Amino acid sequence: METDAFATVRRQLGGISRRDFIKFCTVLAAGMGLPLSAGARIAEAVVTAKRPPVIWLSFQECTGCVESLLRSSHPTLEHLLLDLISLDYSETLSAAAGHQVEEAKADSIKANKGRFVLVVDGAVPTKDNGIYCKIAGKTALEILKETAPHAGAVIAMGSCASWGGVAAAGSNPTDAVGIVDLLPKQKVVTIPGCPPNPYNLLSTVLYYITFKKLPELDEKGRPKFAYSRIIHENCERRPHFDAGRFAQQFGDDLHRRGACLYKLGCKGPETYANCPTVLFGETGAGTWPVGIGHPCFGCTEEKVGFKTPLFTLANIKELSPPVFFSEAFPDKSGISPGIKVLAAGTAGMAIGVGGTAALAALKRSDADDEGDEKGRGDGKEV
Ligand code: SF4
Secondary structure, three states, rough: OHHHHHHHHHHHOOOOOOHHHHHHHHHHHOOOOOOOOOOOOOHHHHHHHHOOEEEEEEEEEEOOOHHHHHHOOOOOOOOHHHHEEEEEOOOOOOOOOOHHHHHHHHHHHOOOOOEEEEEEEEEEEOOOHHOOOEEEEEEEHHHHHHHHHHEEEEEEEEEHHHHHHHHHHHOOOEEEEEEHHOOOOOEEEOOOOOOOHHHHHHHHHHHHHHOOOOOOOOOOOEEEEOOOOEEEHHOOOOHHHHHOOOOOOOOOOOHOOOOOHHHHHOOHHEEEOHHHOOOOOOOOOOOOHHHHOOOOOOOOOOOOOOOOOOOOOOOOOOOOOOOOOOOOOOOOOOOOOOOOOOOOHHHHHHHHHHHHHHHHHHOOOOOOOHHHHOOOOOOOOO
8 A cells, every 4th residue: 555655755756656656766776786676675765764964065067967967858857866865055956045055054064964965066176275166255175175074975976076077177277176086085976977867876876875875886986887887888889880880070971870989089988887878868769979979078987088189099998799789781791780689798788778768667657668779779770
């Protein structure tokens, strides 16, 4: 029988069915590499757990990290995240401003010492004692140093907060750095990306709420469920790379026909992220940079995005088989048409299906997953 809490959450999520809600949580669990049974646990935690207080600080940034969360075409993702947490302070989202808000932040830090989650987007300028970014009379450097030690968990949202990103690019006139460099004694979860995928934040928060600990992280602090596979493995243009079909310039015939973007500077072969499988903007087929014809910029890799010129060829780190082979050009040699081999491990497939299926679960009332994978890549391949 449905509890009041369950009904409330479903209402907040736009009245989706109980079945779809459970399905959504189950697919998110699969996306995190958890057994499917963890979906029920996550669903339970969503409706019963006390909402963790969150302080969200924005420093040297373009607001793209917050925008990517808020501007998803389907409102459920943003609602789910904002309903899951108690957002006690956010310069971008607060309706109130000035002393009132600063007092609310101080009160929340005091009341929730060691329990609140600190989310930071944007880099921190360090030149001239950090005077290039000040909020309420304090530098970003001061705010970070006085807030982070009291947090239960610290999340760097986006490439700038993780390791400097765009603010630290080129000559880096303000000596901007990511918060990882400034908090050497604290574990910082990094969710790099420009913008980062909001699903990765949602999944990290859900994991923290459900299991009372952080998900497994790689050596750069990135959740392994989202950043353990190289983009090149999951890319729908991979058959063209393997067959040697490369777009030579933007707008040429091969570019328009969906060929590989390696020669246009695609950094997919040296970048770890789940962009090709989770996608962006919740609009479905192909909505990620490579899917719409732009080479991967490498924004989730510390020494690639914002550090390597786009026109340089990527360093091919490893050449493991792709997770799946989609149809290549039927009229060309190389990969024979129709090859569809499930070549890689099931974990990758779970991650791959995770994001898009989660969206589908919310958008459909009936369990009819047929056609999801088929839809991806439509219009790009001939
Ligand atoms: S080089 Fe880029 S476009 Fe080509 S297969 Fe790899 S990730 Fe995809």
